[in-house]
Amino acid sequence: MELDNIEKLLEKYFEATTTVAEEEILRTYFLSDDVASHLEQYSQMFRYFSNAKEERYTKPVALKTRTTIYKWASVAAVVVFMLGFYFTSTVHTSPEDLEEVYTAQEIAAAQEAFALLAMNFNKGTEQLYHLEEFEKSTNKFLIKE
Structure with missing residues (x-):
C-alpha cells in the first residue's frame, strides 16, 4: 500500500x-x-x-568599486551636454519675423486650413457627445438602479 x-x-x-x-x-x-x-x-x-x-558559497565576493575619476568624468559629461543643449536650442521666432518670412497670402491660407481643422475637430467631439448619451441610455436599461 x-x-x-x-x-x-x-x-x-x-x-x-x-x-x-x-x-x-x-x-x-x-x-x-x-x-x-x-x-x-x-x-x-x-x-x-x-x-x-x-550547500553554501563561503568564499568572499570582491566587489569592485568605480574609481572617483569615472564618477567625476560622468558628472562633467552631463554638465557639458546640458550646457550644449541649452546654448544650441532654437530660439522661437516672434510674429514679426513670421510676417517677414511668409507672405500675407500664405498666412491667410494657413489660417483657413486651421479653421477647417478646428471645424472637423468640433464634428468629432459632437459624435463623442452622441456616443456618451447612447452609453448612458443603454446603461439605464442594462443596470437597474
Missing part, C-alpha cells in the same frame, strides 16, 4: 501538483535505505536535492 502511495505521489510530483508535506514524504522515502528497486533511480535525484539544499 505504501509503495502504491509513493508512486502516486511521484506522479503528482512530476506534474507539479504536490504539497510541501507530500514532497517531504517523498524526500524521506527516497533518502531511506528501503527504496523499491524500480524506484531507485529517483533516490539519486532526491539525494542531490537534499545535498544541494545544504
Whole structure:
C-alpha cells in the first residue's frame, strides 16, 4: 500500500501538483535505505536535492568599486551636454519675423486650413457627445438602479 502511495505521489510530483508535506514524504522515502528497486533511480535525484539544499558559497565576493575619476568624468559629461543643449536650442521666432518670412497670402491660407481643422475637430467631439448619451441610455436599461 505504501509503495502504491509513493508512486502516486511521484506522479503528482512530476506534474507539479504536490504539497510541501507530500514532497517531504517523498524526500524521506527516497533518502531511506528501503527504496523499491524500480524506484531507485529517483533516490539519486532526491539525494542531490537534499545535498544541494545544504550547500553554501563561503568564499568572499570582491566587489569592485568605480574609481572617483569615472564618477567625476560622468558628472562633467552631463554638465557639458546640458550646457550644449541649452546654448544650441532654437530660439522661437516672434510674429514679426513670421510676417517677414511668409507672405500675407500664405498666412491667410494657413489660417483657413486651421479653421477647417478646428471645424472637423468640433464634428468629432459632437459624435463623442452622441456616443456618451447612447452609453448612458443603454446603461439605464442594462443596470437597474
